[in-house]
Ligand code: 9MR
């Protein structure tokens with residue numbers, strides 16, 4: 001009754017308020033997975049300006065253990081949502097709880113405990129097993145989601161754009177293995193680049209932690225940490241994408257996207273297409289980094305580290321000779337057949353790929369030949385990573401190895417460290433997004449295709465800065481974006497499949513759509529709010545931060561992708577590794 005009085009009263013004075021209340025229901029937005037015992041803890045009451053008090057109850061609803069007042073109303077900058085914060089950081093006792101807000105209702109049940117992201121971190125890695133091409137997923141590893149092999153990729157044709165004197169058009173190579181890129185079944189080198197680099201860096205930053213993680217995959221127990229086993233599955237595929245001259249094909253792909261069918265049913269002809277500078281340099285960076293990491297396992301993986309560095313150098317040399325080969329799909333389709341219309345990943349700027357590859361090659365080989373590219377790079381203006389911008393990956397590596405790098409690199413290392421410091425401080429400068437309390441969402445530009453990966457890449461930056469400065473405020477800031485993706489956002493969804501009380505259930509992910517199983521494959525981070533809505537699906541909410549629909553049609557906000565899961569792997573596991581610091 002009260003609500004209706006309020007609506008009719010407001011509608012006389014101020015029509016927009018009516019729209020707000022009608023469109024956005026009152027609800028409690030909260031991290032649906034949980035909180036570390038000593039970390040900050042809060043929820044948001046959305047669109048309920050008149051609510052006042054909140055109560056934290058045990059999950060059984062038997063006991064009220066905390067009572068507080070909501071903080072002042074904040075109007076969001078990026079939608080008509082209004083929020084009031086319920087701060088319950090004082091609760092430190094492990095347990096299962098929920099929030100009650102009179103006039104609004106109950107929140108999702110959440111946990112307070114140590115190891116709160118343990119299952120999440122493991123699932124984020126396991127998600128890659130479910131993306132594997134060219135092998136069946138067996139029940140003992142895949143459970144409900146066991147499936148047959150898809151895409152053997154033992155016969156992959158050389159596209160007319162990719163011929164050489166050694167490999168003629170319509171001859172074929174074998175390019176098995178690797179992970180499907182996303183909701184589609186193609187395999188793209190550029191996107192594998194940032195994905196592999198991000199996770200290999202996670203391993204280098206938190207080696208002791210990752211060595212203990214078992215994800216129950218076929219290789220588990222072989223003496224190599226599971227995250228490296230998983231990465232090796234894609235690395236072995238990457239090797240096959242290098243031509244005899246060192247250049248690397250842009251992708252292994254169908255000509256057209258498949259229908260929403262299971263992998264085994266997707267049997268369209270496969271091609272490797274045009275070699276390019278971005279693909280070759282991303283490949284070089286990954287192979288160089290992989291070389292120094294897999295070198296630690298000579299018994300289990302004899303010769304692998306050498307093969308990696310050899311491949312890396314060949315790809316680098318090719319790029320030096322071919323420094324401006326852009327992958328422009330539309331242009332290519334004017335000259336070569338069949339037309340290829342799958343994902344583009346067409347980057348035109350290569351300074352960042354040169355920089356990143358040079359950093360990885362320098363860190364692995366200590367060879368000063370790679371230094372000039374690093375010294376000439378505009379380190380001070382480098383910005384947050386995305387598939388098209390891999391600059392900071394180089395900075396992270398320079399700072400990670402600052403003690404081991406040749407002295408001649410010292411200035412560049414100092415510059416890289418300063419950039420990481422400055423970029424992090426800039427994120428903290430205005431206190432983040434006022435209405436949602438997250439570092440993510442301070443700028444409208446954050447809400448791009450794959451916006452959730454922007455949030456996770458910000459957290460990686462902040463964690464790197466924590467590793468440099470040991471100042472805990474950066475870790476706490478990194479946590480705010482986990483709260484965001486796990487439910488404390490304007491949509492109220494937990495953006496990770498299989499986690500939380502209101503997770504994404506209908507990702508644009510062919511196996512999840514086609515397998516006839518209600519639950520999507522778990523551990524996948526969906527793209528997130530994207531007002532671009534390029535998929536033209538039906539969006540009930542279209543504002544910047546609410547432009548999300550849990551519909552498998554909606555690939556612009558609800559697809560999953562290896563380059564979005566990778567920073568999520570990094571962050572969820574890094575926080576687990578560092579939780580003792582948070583709890584101090
Ligand atoms: O499924 C495709 C997805 O992986 C891509 O991100 C997206 C944009 O390139 O395209 C999807 O495929 C759609 C195609 O572009 C248009 N026809 C419908 C396809 C999805 O059902």
Ligand code: 9MR
Pocket residue numbers: 181182183184342343344345449450555559560561
């Ligand atoms: O992540 C990519 C995004 O930045 C682009 O705007 C978008 C359209 O080109 O493509 C996204 O990448 C898709 C790729 O092209 C095909 N596989 C699915 C990827 C995620 O949607």
